[in-house]
Amino acid sequence: MMAILFTGAIGFMGCSKNENANPSTTNSVTIEEKNRALVVDITGTWCPPCGAYGIPGFTYAIENAKDKIVPFAVHSSDPLSVTAMNAVSSLPRFKSSSVPRIVAGNGLVFSAGVYSDITATGTKIISSVDTFIANNPVTAGIALNNLKFDGTKVSVDVSTKFFDAQASGDYQVAVYFYENGVVSPQQKSNLPVDSTQQHNHVIRTLASATAWGEAITVSGNTDTKNYSAILNSKWNTAKMGAIAIIWKKIGTDYLYINGNLTKVE
16 A cells, blocks of 8 residues: 655655664774764555655765765565664664655654655755764764675674763664665556666674674773674675664663774775
């Protein structure tokens, strides 16, 4: 079922569907005192507006926001889905009645679906990114180094540092490994199925059992740990990268604090 909302001359497009290694401490890693905004495309290959507007709008934001964002795609009920990632798309702040759903920072960019104009969709995502960065001081920073593929395993070193001396509470680091250029047939509004659609920032696996990772210590020092996961032989490691996110746990909720990623050409 497709949910379509109209605001002015621009339509909202969407469709409905249910949806470890040893720690070490080092000060040799440089961590920027800089916020990047989380941008999540909650999508599905079965969803026509996702293919026609959601993916292109998400791509426009990635290409134009550049180093200001940490992007990844969470697929819902399709061949690219990862069960653990349902926890992210199910956060109350990230839910609505349809997909595509675009998250920027700690909330939805659109109440339902996306604009039917790709440039307008991408521009609104970037505006939400800028708002998140402007309104949130840098609590903590994060850096990734030494991404390695070793036979059946992928690993990366993740370093964190807290810049806010008053920071308190429960913080966690989650590490996700993603792949670009994943070909999977995509439904598109008013067009035939695109059997050659390339999907980017597809989460393939996680370094922990849950989407929220594991607890870290609030520290003004630079703390570094190696994270790893098992590879599937069908994945193209030449197009894979890593994403690391600091979440703050508040009861059963998780707030995005900061993140970073290794880039894939």
